[in-house]
Amino acid sequence: MAIAKNTICLWYEKDAEAAARFYAETFPDSAVLAVHRAPGNHPSGKKGDVLTVDFTVCGIPCMGLNGGPIFPQSEAFSFQIATEDQEETDRYWNAIVGNGGQESACGWCKDKWGLNWQITPKALTEGMAAGGAEAERVFAAMMEMGKIDVAKIEAARRG
Known part of the structure; x- marks a missing residue:
């Protein structure tokens, strides 16, 4: 297995494998590539527990680390997933929110492990x-949304 030059490391309390x-x-x-178990006891677990998980999200190399509760996820990091249409937007939004996640504003939601998604x-x-008046209209429409409504965004673009 080739080791990526840059990998996003995501800290989980204990469920990195389930999240991946x-x-x-x-x-x-997206895929789970490898699951690595702790070779010895450590502050947040014991020998044999899942310690790290190598995976990809939309082709981006990631490593999930089961590091315990000391560093929770925050909105300071999020994955932004570009969607083609309302159907794809709904599918991803509903998968995250419907699997124990939470809705937020302006296209953001949080999965049940606390990781934020746009x-x-x-x-x-x-x-x-596009900038200018078009961007102003789109921005104003977005500010009133949780999940993005593509039809309303397209209407705002047209004015």
């Missing part, structure tokens, strides 16, 4: 990138 398996089932180009339709990204 959920991501692999939910997102394309489920972002390309229409929103393109509307914001």
